[in-house]
Amino acid sequence: MSSPLNLAIVGTGIFATDTHLPTIKKISNLKPIAAYNRTKSKAETFAEKAGISKEKVYDSLEEVFNDSKVDFVDALLPVQFNLDAVKLAIEKNKPICFEKPIAANLEQAKEIVKLSEKTDLPIAVLENWSFLKAIKIIKNEVLPKIGDIIGFTYNATGPWNDENKYLATGWRLKPEHIGGFLSDGGVHQLALLIEVLGDVESVSGLTKQVREQSGTDDILFSTMKLKSGVIGTFTYGSAFGATDKSTSFTIFGTNGSVTYDWSPSLNKPTISYQTGTSGQTKSEKTLIEIDEVNTFEEEFKNFAEAVIKKDKNLIVVPPSKAFHHLAIVAAALESSSKGGSNVKVEVV
Numbered sequence: 520m521s522s523p524l525n526l527a528i529v530g531t532g533i534f535a536t537d538t539h540l541p542t543i544k545k546i547s548n549l550k551p552i553a554a555y556n557r558t559k560s561k562a563e564t565f566a567e568k569a570g571i572s573k574e575k576v577y578d579s580l581e582e583v584f585n586d587s588k589v590d591f592v593d594a595l596l597p598v599q600f601n602l603d604a605v606k607l608a609i610e611k612n613k614p615i616c617f618e619k620p621i622a623a624n625l626e627q628a629k630e631i632v633k634l635s636e637k638t639d640l641p642i643a644v645l646e647n648w649s650f651l652k653a654i655k656i657i658k659n660e661v662l663p664k665i666g667d668i669i670g671f672t673y674n675a676t677g678p679w680n681d682e683n684k685y686l687a688t689g690w691r692l693k694p695e696h697i698g699g700f701l702s703d704g705g706v707h708q709l710a711l712l713i714e715v716l717g718d719v720e721s722v723s724g725l726t727k728q729v730r731e732q733s734g735t736d737d738i739l740f741s742t743m744k745l746k747s748g749v750i751g752t753f754t755y756g757s758a759f760g761a762t763d764k765s766t767s768f769t770i771f772g773t774n775g776s777v778t779y780d781w782s783p784s785l786n787k788p789t790i791s792y793q794t795g796t797s798g799q800t801k802s803e804k805t806l807i808e809i810d811e812v813n814t815f816e817e818e819f820k821n822f823a824e825a826v827i828k829k830d831k832n833l834i835v836v837p838p839s840k841a842f843h844h845l846a847i848v849a850a851a852l853e854s855s856s857k858g859g860s861n862v863k864v865e866v867v
Contacts, residue, residue, distance in 0.1 A: 666774030677764035
């Protein structure tokens, strides 16, 4: 049996404690051995939970990357610091994975992409929705049945959550990253959309800030044109008043349609589809219930494989893909500032 990969966790806040650490503990070939946080006491508390020795709780990012025992770094930093972490990773030849969105703005994101393309070092952006089991089922099993793809409607809307444990996070309350909650959560939705249907060419959108606690605009209503020529609508926001949380993605083809629904009201996420060229020739609906995978585990397994094999091409969400997700948000914000006019999505 090969020895486990030793990793350092930097940024030891709520998400590191509640999600990353339990996920890492489930994967037998990963072992947390070092930690860092700007507030050292938080890193020390995290280290106790993670079984990390006190001498491995560092005072700076530089010390983490200088540790020869660390095989890779898992970074959960305010996104405006992702670029600095990537620069350090490349300088110290240390693989790094870090939380979405890729950066605070497109200028930083572009630099991360360009740096990643000049190195063989595995660098991954942790966008776990790209690992949804539903994506492969829709793409490989269902889309071929419904003919040429014409359009789509993507809706992810829900009520404001007063008990959201991330509301008190300073960098979210006063975001330096474009779009605030729109980019923080919206890139998940865009990752799903793009994995299924491909890249977005242009956006016409209107945004609005509903809640002061969001720090910036927090809802988006838009129309999109994909590079494939497919057109559709994309609606996202979780800042509304009392309403049912609704998350569904319908794709329309020349020979049928498919709907992926992962609304919380369902026992399991479902994919339903029907075929036929008209209302008169339509088939009965076929329903597929999905036993979804743990997407957090899958993204860490993917990154670990890339590190072990020293092959960055194995990474499912490299910086170039994550850049596109953020660039769509940027285009939507620009469109809104221009009254909803059509805006091309920027490319690196």
